[in-house]
Amino acid sequence: METYTIKKGDSFELEDIFECGQCFRWNKIKEKTYIGVIKEGVVRAEEHEDKIKFTGKLVDGYDFKKVIRDYFDLNTDYASYKEILKNIDSYMGKSIEYGSGIRILNQDLWECIISFIISANNNIPRIKKIIENISKAYGKKIVFEEKEYYTFPDSVALSKASVEDLRKMGLGFRDVRVYNTTKMIVENKVDLENIKKLDSTEDMRNVLLTLDGVGPKVADCILLFSLKRWDVFPIDVWVRRVMNDLYIKRNDEKKVSKKEILELATKKYGKISGLAQQYLFYWKRGK
DNA sequence: GTCCAGGGAATCA
DNA sequence: TGATTCCATGGA
Secondary structure, three states, rough: OOEEEOOOOOOOHHHHHHOOOOOEEEEEEEEEEEEEOOOEEEEEEOEEEEEEEEEEEEEEOOHHHHHHHHOOOOOHHHHHHHHHHOOOOOHHHHHHHHOOOOOOOOHHHHHHHHHHOOOOOHHHHHHHHHHHHHHHHOOEEEEOEEEEEEEEHHHHHHHHHHHHHHOOOOOHHHHHHHHHHHHHHHOOOOHHHHHHHHHHHHHHHHHOOOOOOOOOOHHHHHHHHHHOOOOOOOOHHHHHHHHHHHOOOOOHHHHOHHHHHHHHHHHHHHHHHHHHHHHHHHHHHHO
């Protein structure tokens, strides 16, 4: 058992971080307390008046403080980015006020890929349930404070599952996509460590797009939530809705093309479009 | 019964 | 390139 405590600051709220749709393995245990399973182990995060306390149990060989600081993006100055966005327009100001405690987590690449393949045409509660099912069936058990948790399986472990096995996890039509992508990664047709070394966002995206079940939106989520690429702007039904409601104002939002939204977002938010997208998504979708 | 969910792939013009 | 349709599943 290890602990690490930080000062709270003005850009750190557990609810905003965990409920803004970027992650699927954190659950609210009680008021201002969440427990989550990340790649390295189980972590409890408690919010107090002026500090955040992390308590956890990691698998061997990890530095707790280092894992927490990296995962919660604690070396990034959100206040300065918020200041830039606030000056763009009043909508941005409102959405930042609403989700002022958001931080963009740095999640494990492999887990992020599979999680967002599962997210396609799905809803958040069910996505969480499917990921939980997969972890229970193929992940490693960790006992933390007398309760059992399961890590998300690595690619080798998940490659033991057949398409039929995956279907039993509740994946629906996404079973073949998860199966194929897992196989491509295990067989090293796509090298995840190599993706991390690429320098342009576009190069990274093009590799991700070769994976079955990874299209433009899923690729952008992976780039934003795992690869620190904030110049992307994932467009889903909610983001399309909010961008149409605020700026484009077409009668039928479904007629608004992704290209049109993307051009607008890039012009307005530039290199930090991804952060802007999270504030807008969370603001529109609600807590 | 109908609609919808943090879309992608296949198909066709 | 761009638009349509289908894809399992579960909850509202």
